[in-house]
Amino acid sequence: MDGKQKTRVLFVRYEPGRSSSHSTNGEISQQRHAAREYHRKAKAKRQSTRPVVNAAIATKAAKAANDGDPGQAGPPARPTHKAILPRSARSQAPVLPLKREPGGSSADPFNCYTVKDLTPHAHQMLDYSLTYQWPIFSFANPGASVEDMKHHIMSRIMFSATSFYVVVFVGATHWAISQYGRDVPQENAMLRLNFKHAALKQLGAEVENAGPNMPMQTLYNMMALAAYGRSGEKLKPPPYEPNQSVLATAHQLLFYSRMPIEWAHLRAMFHLIKERGGLPTIARPGFALVTSLYDIMISCQRLAVPTFPLLQSTESLLGTWPRVESRTGLSTYLGSGFSGLSDEATYGRLCAVIEHLVQITLGYDRYERSSPDAPILYHILHARSAVIHDLLSLPDSVGDEAGPPDSIIYELSRLGSLAYMLVFLYPISPGNGPHEEVAQRIQGLLRHASRSGMWQTHLPFLVWAVVLGGIMAKALDIRSWYVEHLNSLGLKDMFPAWSSVSTMMTGFLWHKSGCDSEGKELWGE
Template sequence: MLAIHDDIQEILVKDYNPFNPPLRDLQELDFYGFISFHPVHWNAVQDLIVQNGGFHTIKLFGAPWMLSYISLKYASLLCTKPAFPVVDAEGKSCGSLSPLRILRIPAEPCHKTCSGGFRQLQTLQIKWTIVRTFLDLSEFAQAIRIFVKNLKQNMSDGPAVDRFGDTRNEVQHRMLCLPKPDDPLGFIFNTCDMPGKQIARELDVYRVCWLAARIFTTHVTFPLPCLRPFRENLLPQLQGTISKILDHQANDNGSNESDVLEILLWCTMIGGIAAEDGAPARRLWYAFQLKRLYLSLNIQSWTRMQELMRSFAWVDVGCDNAGYSLWMEAQRVEDYRAPLEEPCVVEIA
């Protein structure tokens, strides 16, 4: 395909991932993640498909799967909606089933056994379809934890491996189809009939979840190999939004709503881990905010921190070591104040 080109001047180099994601080579994502795109060629491919009747008219076996898979990588780096729906090798869709149901894993979703996690977004008038998508991410992270416990046995089951890869693609597709924080408010909220101050606050909470989830998915659940420019773009935006929410809470007569603080704690943990190989001042900022948040929530042990992280989205083998390192760093931080960075917008092809 012309859209996938081998330009020696644009070879992507694998960089350091502060997380340690499992299943990097599932469906050869570690290979396809290196493929660069010529946007003109990619647009031409989409135009040709439309002119010939659309995506679902493609008959060549495996071609719809390949196109949808490659479009996921492209959209993941650019934070855009994928050009094509997710299908398996036979061109079939899994519909709207939840990850554990798709995978036929007879486990109760963790998000149903706790009152916290992403379910807390429901208190903010955020549409259920959006909350459901975040819960799908939580559920898929749980599925990874289950899958890797018997990794050798599970990887020997070809159909199960294919189904797991397709489920990963489906969850990533759903996350990429979430409205952006700058989209019209009606795309995000059940009602916009709220005071302006309340809308601004709740939009910031959605924004911080959206940014942290972008980092988490591309580094852990759909791990791409070339992400340093991506982190350099998103981490200052996440930092600025966390700071804004904390400032609003401090100005609201010391408001200390635990649901928002727990959401911020997960987002700060994800951002802090991702900041490991960046500017030391940024990493220190995240460590200090993490400490402020876990003290406000009276979290006194790493075990309790792990429990709370799993109520959102957390893969032990991929996050524990890096998370514990940040936790210990936060223990040592006394105080930190520094001006927020402006996001460096980096275009990634």
């Protein structure tokens, strides 16, 4: 045999004059009989040879998988025709082809990654990072879709080994924290350890070779390592918390507030950005916005003034919101209690910030009610960060020593506004947040207020402050002090029904859907 397929020719006697394919006595014509015989024999031959071919292919694939040949570890090639099984075999469990591990062998079919010989878990974490972790930052790039973000990250990792190590390390860490109480496999911990070490080594070489002209890609990698670098190899995912507010889950605020910060990378990155002229000089506006939001979050965690000024003022952000057409009782009452409490200039500046905070609260209230004049969620989230920036930028007026009543009012108003945001509008994790420090500061101010006799003149304002301070002290030792303070002042006897307290709180900063459950719990202790 020369290996070429031979053409078979069947000669059939021609009998003209027949108008039908059947003979007059009902027999099948010779042409049709010959055709049926040909196809029957061909079909029988295919059936007899196919099991041998399939077995040979499966044996070859199994041998390649056992030998560890990545080029032959894929599933066997299937014939284009449908396999025909004997009737007895159709009722049995099918023999599945060899299963390929996710991310194995053909995950990089064009050999374009800068890092080779990846484990299947590394491929999985790269896919997770590209699909779930990085695309959330599309909000910071107006007009950019999730696919655009994926393409941008892919373009980085295809040409930079540092970016590749960073993206996989960050994706593996994000995935591990997202397990919420489930065990994280050991291979994930080893992957994070190895890829973090490789990323730091590559980044150090890049910084040393770049000199004063640091490329933006290096800043991206420094930012990612600052956010994820201290996650540790023995990472324990937090317990799952159901029914989280959209204000906590949007932009993954609660998630990122749980992450410990790698300060060495962060300070170095901030220093380089300052040398370039600040955030407005960054070529990619999306990266500048993400850096600004991250700066605000970590400053809030430490009650420190943010490193960078706002890219856009709070007033200009609120100016883009739809014109308010609907008026509610909340809109006429919220924040009215701050009026006339103090004549100090700094208190006037604080009241301007509180007015912006009132507008954000009312905007979210309209959003929650699906009102046609409600702002979009992205504008609410952007504005809340700007107000946090404004509150942190205001000066402290009271230290450990007692000050005049005006100073106590100013500082209680500022810290109470921060506490309100931490409870409702900006719910970052208490584990890394300023909750304990805020509770301690409010505790000291309330003691000063009691010595100054301010409970007789500023009762509603101080009730608002003590409730928010007690909420900040939840799960802390000083929580008992707040409960005893409420009892010693006779406030629970004065206001036995929580509904009356809630109405009083709304005169300052309060939102029933986001705050009432915590306040009612404190009042009932």
